[in-house]
Amino acid sequence: MAYIPFFGKKMNSSIAVKKRDMPDGLWLKCPSCAEIVFKREIDSGGSVCPKCDHHFRMARKDRIDLLIEPGSFVEWDEHMTSVDLLKFTANGSYASKLEANMKKTGYKDAVSCGRGNIAHHEVVFGVMDFSFLGASMGSVVGEKITRMIERGTDAGLPVVLSCASGGARMYEGLTSLMQMAKTSAALARHAQAKLPYIPILTNPTTAGVMASFATLGDVIIAEPDALIGFAGPRVIKETTQQDLPDGFQKSEFLLEHGLIDMIVHRHEMKKVVVQLLDHFMNARYAENKSAAGNEGAAEDEASAIDVPARESSESDR
Amino acid sequence: MNGYALPFEKPVVELRNKLEELRKAGEGHEVDMVQEVERIQKKIRETQEKIYSNLTPWQQVQIARHPTRPYPKDYIDAISTDFTELHGDRLYADDRAIIGGIAQIDEQKVMFIATQKGRDTKSNLACNFGCPYPEGYRKALRLMKLAGKFGLPIVSLIDTPGAFPGMEGEERHVAEAIAVNLREMSVIPTPIVVVITGEGGSGGAIGIGVGDRLLIMEHAYYSVISPEGCAAILWKDRAYADKAAEALKITSRDLTQLGLVDEVIAEPLGGAHNEPEVAFDNLKTAILKNLSDLQSMNTDQLLQTRYEKIRAYGKFTE
Ligand SMILES: [Zn+2]
Numbered sequence: 001m002a003y004i005p006f007f008g009k010k011m012n013s014s015i016a017v018k019k020r021d022m023p024d025g026l027w028l029k030c031p032s033c034a035e036i037v038f039k040r041e042i043d044s045g046g047s048v049c050p051k052c053d054h055h056f057r058m059a060r061k062d063r064i065d066l067l068i069e070p071g072s073f074v075e076w077d078e079h080m081t082s083v084d085l086l087k088f089t090a091n092g093s094y095a096s097k098l099e100a101n102m103k104k105t106g107y108k109d110a111v112s113c114g115r116g117n118i119a120h121h122e123v124v125f126g127v128m129d130f131s132f133l134g135a136s137m138g139s140v141v142g143e144k145i146t147r148m149i150e151r152g153t154d155a156g157l158p159v160v161l162s163c164a165s166g167g168a169r170m171y172e173g174l175t176s177l178m179q180m181a182k183t184s185a186a187l188a189r190h191a192q193a194k195l196p197y198i199p200i201l202t203n204p205t206t207a208g209v210m211a212s213f214a215t216l217g218d219v220i221i222a223e224p225d226a227l228i229g230f231a232g233p234r235v236i237k238e239t240t241q242q243d244l245p246d247g248f249q250k251s252e253f254l255l256e257h258g259l260i261d262m263i264v265h266r267h268e269m270k271k272v273v274v275q276l277l278d279h280f281m282n283a284r285y286a287e288n289k290s291a292a293g294n295e296g297a298a299e300d301e302a303s304a305i306d307v308p309a310r311e312s313s314e315s316d317r
Numbered sequence: 318m319n320g321y322a323l324p325f326e327k328p329v330v331e332l333r334n335k336l337e338e339l340r341k342a343g344e345g346h347e348v349d350m351v352q353e354v355e356r357i358q359k360k361i362r363e364t365q366e367k368i369y370s371n372l373t374p375w376q377q378v379q380i381a382r383h384p385t386r387p388y389p390k391d392y393i394d395a396i397s398t399d400f401t402e403l404h405g406d407r408l409y410a411d412d413r414a415i416i417g418g419i420a421q422i423d424e425q426k427v428m429f430i431a432t433q434k435g436r437d438t439k440s441n442l443a444c445n446f447g448c449p450y451p452e453g454y455r456k457a458l459r460l461m462k463l464a465g466k467f468g469l470p471i472v473s474l475i476d477t478p479g480a481f482p483g484m485e486g487e488e489r490h491v492a493e494a495i496a497v498n499l500r501e502m503s504v505i506p507t508p509i510v511v512v513i514t515g516e517g518g519s520g521g522a523i524g525i526g527v528g529d530r531l532l533i534m535e536h537a538y539y540s541v542i543s544p545e546g547c548a549a550i551l552w553k554d555r556a557y558a559d560k561a562a563e564a565l566k567i568t569s570r571d572l573t574q575l576g577l578v579d580e581v582i583a584e585p586l587g588g589a590h591n592e593p594e595v596a597f598d599n600l601k602t603a604i605l606k607n608l609s610d611l612q613s614m615n616t617d618q619l620l621q622t623r624y625e626k627i628r629a630y631g632k633f634t635e
Binding site: 172189 | 480488490499520527542552565572577633634
């Protein structure tokens with residue numbers, strides 16, 4: 001009998017561990033090409049190996065800096081915090097895991113959302129952070145992403161979302177599964193408003209997040225060599241007793257099998273996203289311009305951008 | 318209860334066997350037997366009441382998976398007429414783990430979407446042990462859009478361990494198939510009633526499980542991960558599935574307390590497999606009542622209410 005593997009947090013994190021093990025180390029061994037690389041060279045190069053282009057896991061802040069113009073990012077809902085609604089205990093409580101992860105990362109949960117500019121485009125932007133409980137989706141991740149999409153819809157803005165996840169956050173039980181429906185429903189409305197949504201799949205993006213907003217993009221971008229899939233490779237192997245081919249569930253595999261539109265090197269990411277937004281928003285900007293000509297709607301445009309940073313907490317249930 | 322009994326069902330089975338023997342022995346000279354038969358019948362009921370009022374979550378899961386439990390197609394056959402099955406996703410194949418078609422419940426025409434499990438090796442292989450491939454979700458979406466087009470309400474009956482975790486599913490993007498269903502089901506312009514009749518296996522279940530009403534049978538369960546899968550991750554051993562079942566809060570009672578389901582459909586004492594007719598009747602009544610409520614709304618109200626319902630899932634502080 002097969003069971004669906006919304007695995008929790010036990011993804012292979014050898015890269016992160018190695019990095020942590022030598023915080024003051026000047027040199028780092030690349031897990032892909034095994035070359036010894038000057039750490040500062042990696043950090044200053046978008047966390048990419050200068051020898052083999054291996055994409056290291058990227059800090060949340062660096063992700064924002066990669067795409068968003070300096071100083072333009074305004075974060076929303078940054079204090080929203082998960083609650084241990086099931087009083088879940090197994091080798092330690094969910095409450096204590098939350099606390100440890102907040103301490104470790106300095107953030108309240110696994111996603112940061114807000115608005116900002118990518119070149120000349122104003123967008124709503126989110127980044128999922130694998131270092132916080134495997135970027136698993138519980139109520140907070142689901143709610144913040146849903147609000148971000150809704151605000152994008154209300155303000156007529158594109159959504160760009162850097163995805164990573166081990167899946168649903170099982171410590172929140174069925175409520176975590178329902179976040180898949182919630183985020184997807186918000187995207188239905190965003191799509192009805194004819195606004196672009198571009199998810200960027202990073203290593204790893206899997207399970208419940210893949211089976212909801214990560215695969216609903218107008219264009220789906222992936223970073224090179226990222227693990228992207230529904231079921232984890234271990235579960236597939238155990239269930240089917242099949243040997244998995246080299247490169248199975250990697251970005252290149254998914255491009256070949258028709259799920260994603262393109263694989264984009266981190267150094268090219270901003271350029272590509274801007275290009276896509278230029279293509280998609282062209283008609284809309286033209287429309288706004290002609291509307292502005294008719295009724296001097298510079299003010300309209302300003303108000304469209306003015307998304308409230310904190311909405312009333314009517315959805316705090 | 319024919320053939321298969323769970324360990325905690327055994328006391329009842331033994332009493333029933335005793336009753337059967339007694340009846341056989343008593344043929345011809347019944348005078349003294351009547352009292353004894355009544356005594357054992359009363360004992361059976363008392364034993365059942367005791368067992369079924371104190372089920373652990375793990376026992377509930379076992380009832381939900383009981384091999385003689387009615388499956389969605391059994392409900393369809395029992396409560397509706399003229400089931401016209403429609404096949405295929407028009408893209409790749411006709412998945413047998415999710416079936417669908419139009420039928421009539423009393424005067425009410427509906428589009429049924431239903432997962433399917435097998436009763437023996439052959440039928441289980443045909444429907445992949447109830448674990449859908451991407452084609453199943455895409456067929457379901459095709460039929461649900463058809464229902465939207467022709468104003469047929471949708472009834473989705475779910476009893477699946479989950480979407481099949483295999484290479485083929487990854488190659489054909491089961492994640493995308495489920496995601497698209499989640500998005501589209503939020504806007505399909507016709508009433509949708511979802512019923513978890515047995516196993517509500519995570520993404521595999523929610524992939525045809527978004528709607529205006531979420532009902533659950535009394536002994537069914539609905540979970541983000543199987544108890545075994547959760548145990549393997551958290552306790553490193555699937556044998557701790559009973560603990561995981563408890564921690565995950567997956568029974569109809571727990572889910573009601575958490576406000577995640579709208580209604581629990583009562584089952585006969587001992588579970589739906591004990592007296593299927595009672596379970597069929599209860600399900601039919603619940604479906605018709607909910608459909609009639611939903612049909613009193615116009616489409617805009619229906620979709621707005623559905624959005625607000627989906628939107629409300631989640632607990633957090635800020
Ligand atoms: Zn390298």
